Amino acid sequence: MAALWISHINVTNPDQFAKYVELAGPAIRKHGGEFLARGARFVQLEGNKRERNVVVRFESIEAAEACYNSPEYQEAVSHARGASERDLMVIEVTEP
Structure with a gap:
């Protein structure tokens, strides 16, 4: 069953967080x-x-x-720690 990864973020250090964004997209894809x-x-x-x-x-x-x-995402998220306040959850999609 499909699932949604949902994150809510406040960025506290834009320069450091930019590295997370750069690495997270490719890791997730x-x-x-x-x-x-x-x-x-x-x-x-x-x-x-x-x-x-x-x-x-x-x-x-x-x-x-x-x-x-994964190692790829953990490398990315290491740049988000200390550069953001984040909540992240994964929830199954309930489809009729």
């Missing part, structure tokens, strides 16, 4: 991720607002987890 939204316009209706939101579709939760745990 290498593992089958398809970007559905990446920093696009949004409206916050409830909850805590984050300035940047990303949604990526994977073939399964397991594929998303494998991407997250």
Whole structure:
């Protein structure tokens, strides 16, 4: 079953975070991720607002987890740590 990787981000160090962005895209695509939204316009209706939101579709939760745990993505995310405040989750898509 397909899954969505959803992250909500506040960037605290744009220069350092830029390296994450540079490396994360190729790492995510290498593992089958398809970007559905990446920093696009949004409206916050409830909850805590984050300035940047990303949604990526994977073939399964397991594929998303494998991407997250991959050496390529871990290299990328090492640049986000200390350069951003992030919440990241993966949720299965329930399709009728």
